[in-house]
Amino acid sequence: MMFWGNEQAEFFEAILFQHLGEPVEVLDTQFLNGGDINTAARVFTSLGTFFVKWNQANLSGTGRQRIDEVMPDGDDLFAVEAKGLAILRNANAIRVPAEVGHGRQGDQAYLILEYIESGATGLPGAPPDYWARLGQQLAELHAHTQPQFGLDHDNFIGTLSQRNTLMSNGIDFFFEQRLLPQAGQALYNGLLGKVHYDALFRLRDRLSNLLPADRPALLHGDLWTGNVLITESNQPALVDPAVYYGLREAELAFTYLFGGFDTHFYEAYTELFPLEPGFAERIPIYNLYPLLVHVNLFGTGYVSGVERVLNRF
Numbered sequence: 001m002m003f004w005g006n007e008q009a010e011f012f013e014a015i016l017f018q019h020l021g022e023p024v025e026v027l028d029t030q031f032l033n034g035g036d037i038n039t040a041a042r043v044f045t046s047l048g049t050f051f052v053k054w055n056q057a058n059l060s061g062t063g064r065q066r067i068d069e070v071m072p073d074g075d076d077l078f079a080v081e082a083k084g085l086a087i088l089r090n091a092n093a094i095r096v097p098a099e100v101g102h103g104r105q106g107d108q109a110y111l112i113l114e115y116i117e118s119g120a121t122g123l124p125g126a127p128p129d130y131w132a133r134l135g136q137q138l139a140e141l142h143a144h145t146q147p148q149f150g151l152d153h154d155n156f157i158g159t160l161s162q163r164n165t166l167m168s169n170g171i172d173f174f175f176e177q178r179l180l181p182q183a184g185q186a187l188y189n190g191l192l193g194k195v196h197y198d199a200l201f202r203l204r205d206r207l208s209n210l211l212p213a214d215r216p217a218l219l220h221g222d223l224w225t226g227n228v229l230i231t232e233s234n235q236p237a238l239v240d241p242a243v244y245y246g247l248r249e250a251e252l253a254f255t256y257l258f259g260g261f262d263t264h265f266y267e268a269y270t271e272l273f274p275l276e277p278g279f280a281e282r283i284p285i286y287n288l289y290p291l292l293v294h295v296n297l298f299g300t301g302y303v304s305g306v307e308r309v310l311n312r313f
Contacts, residue, residue, distance in 0.1 A: 019101030054110035078111035084243035093140035095237040119230040134236040135268030144218035149173035182292035199310040212276040216245035225260035253286035
């Protein structure tokens with residue numbers, strides 16, 4: 001464990017008092033991974049244990065753009081994350097941490113969440129019944145629908161702006177609101193060539209024949225093993241969402257990009273919510289989105305993956 005001194009303790013105590021309504025004493029802290037721009041800690045206090053993320057207020061994205069420049073309503077990164085967690089929690093399909101509060105203290109934006117204790121074995125040692133529960137619960141989440149694809153507000157994927165303009169056609173939404181903005185940003189920043197951008201538009205003309213139509217499904221939006229937890233009671237929980245209503249195959253496809261999901265997960269999901277035949281062939285198309293996101297976040301090392309998909313399709 002690691003204690004940061006009086007100034008940091010006072011910061012925790014001030015923000016916790018603001019949202020809990022009574023004095024709090026910080027007993028200890030443990031540094032955790034907070035992502036590219038955030039700092040995070042497990043904070044042990046006289047009123048329990050909390051997960052706190054914070055950063056310099058309103059910093060986000062490549063080049064650390066101010067959030068109020070990329071979000072029309074001025075919401076900061078943590079306010080949007082809190083909205084996403086609330087949407088998932090209200091679906092009552094899978095556990096997500098409860099929000100304690102978010103806001104600013106001085107020049108630091110912060111988010112306070114319930115701390116979810118991890119199982120002793122961790123995710124790599126999770127038993128088959130855990131993976132089956134995760135598959136079943138994700139299928140239940142995806143069963144939540146609405147008339148249009150998108151969401152009533154924009155949010156973020158990682159630290160990049162994610163547009164959620166409502167559209168009636170899921171395949172058009174996938175191209176216009178997912179692939180095109182990321183490809184355009186990568187082209188503008190010199191990370192992607194015009195040849196790739198032009199090939200993406202040629203792919204657009206084929207998408208309606210390559211991807212099945214489906215109803216809007218409530219998605220976590222950033223489903224990889226780093227955002228999946230196993231609780232002390234071996235139950236699934238999800239964190240760090242990029243929520244929207246989209247094509248559910250896109251969410252499942254992303255779980256294959258970096259791997260780590262057990263076969264019991266897929267078996268349980270498809271038993272409850274079957275997929276159209278040929279899903280395995282469609283996985284690379286859906287994963288163009290996270291690949292383009294990784295190009296914008298981490299650079300040209302991911303361009304070859306984009307090239308392979310465009311050359312194939």
